Amino acid sequence: MSETANGCAGTTAAPAPTTVVTGSTGRLGGRVARRLAERGVPLKLLVRSPKRAPRLAAAVAVRGDYADRDAVREALVGTRTVFMVSASESADRLETHKAFVDAAAEAGVRHLVYLSFYGAAPDATFTLARDHFHTEQHIRASGLAYTFLRDNLYAEFVPDLVGEDGVIRGPAGQGRAAFVGQDDIADAAAAVLARPDDHAGITYDLTGPESLTLDEAAVVLSEQLGRTVTYRQETVEEAYASRASYDAPAWQLDAWVSTYTAIASGELDGVSDAVPHLTGHPATPLADVVRAAGR
Incomplete structure (x- = not known):
């Protein structure tokens, strides 16, 4: 397997990376x-295409698919800590995650920091x-030290909920x-990865500073986007029907609709x-995330 070095030349004396970042x-x-x-943390970037990896000082990109x-x-031999971003959504994502965790354990990885989801549960809406x-459970059973970062819905995702008609x-x-901003999640993850032993065995719920209804989120979007945004309640049956034209597989439709029903159930509140x-700084409000994204 080939590796592509990123960063400046003349860094051969730098310490070998013991932290791997996926995604x-x-x-x-x-x-x-x-x-x-x-x-200044030496990194190995595990990517499917090393040519697409960001060019960072003291980082090497290595090819690997979950x-x-x-x-x-x-790729993970000699690695101490791995930041595991969840794989792309698919019908077999759980099996892909299990294969990655098993490979990490076989490679001798000591600590896995996994980006999970708020309210992860076997019966989550x-x-x-x-x-x-189930990925968390597989990690626990692997014998690896772990830290779980359970983020709420991305604040950056909220404007994408708006249809062309502003609804x-x-x-x-x-x-x-x-809703939580991706910069806040990244700040939290970096803090954990910089001192992983301090966070072993801990699950962190990563949220924004306030819980909002979609009516309230629509008001924020209206103010920040400069156009009227409203929320219109659908029934579950209407939600499936309105998304049927995308010809998505059943598991994907279920995921789309259950994003909303999870909100309705109260499982994303708190x-x-x-x-x-x-991070040492307050969580970022939805308004600030949307404003920054529009710059």
Whole structure:
């Protein structure tokens, strides 16, 4: 397996990376990798395409796909700590996660920091949160030290709920969600990865500073986007029907609709102090996240 070195030439005397970041070509993993690089942490970036990995000082990119157990095991040999971003949504994502965890254990990894989901449970309303729960259970059973970061819905995702007519539609009722910014998640993850032993065996709920209904979120979006946004309640049956035209597989439709029903059930409500505790700064309000994204 080939490795592609990133960063400056003449760094051969630098310590070998003992921290691996997955998902560095994505928005969350990339944020975490950049923050660790800024702290001077030597990194290995596990990616499917090393050419797409961010170019960071004291970082090397190595090819590996979650489902390729042999390649992952080889890439992780000598690694102390791994930041595991969940794989792309798919019908077999849980099996992919299990293969990655098993490869990490076989490679001798000591600590796995897993980006999970708020309210992960075997019977969670949000269907993908069930996969996160079972991934957590597999990590616990692996014998690895672990830290679970359970983030609420991304604040950056909220504007994407708005249709072309300025309406958010879904069966969320008057339930609430504590939308959390990706920068806050990355700050928290970097803090954990910089001192992993301090956080072994701990599960952190990562939330924004307030829980909002979609009516309240629509008001925030209206103010920040400069156009009227409203929320219109759908029944579950209407939600499935309105999304049927996308011709998505059943598991994907279930995930889309259960995002809203999880809000309605109250499972995404509640504000934690994990972001300020880990990062030293307050969690970012939805308005500030949307404003920054529009710059």
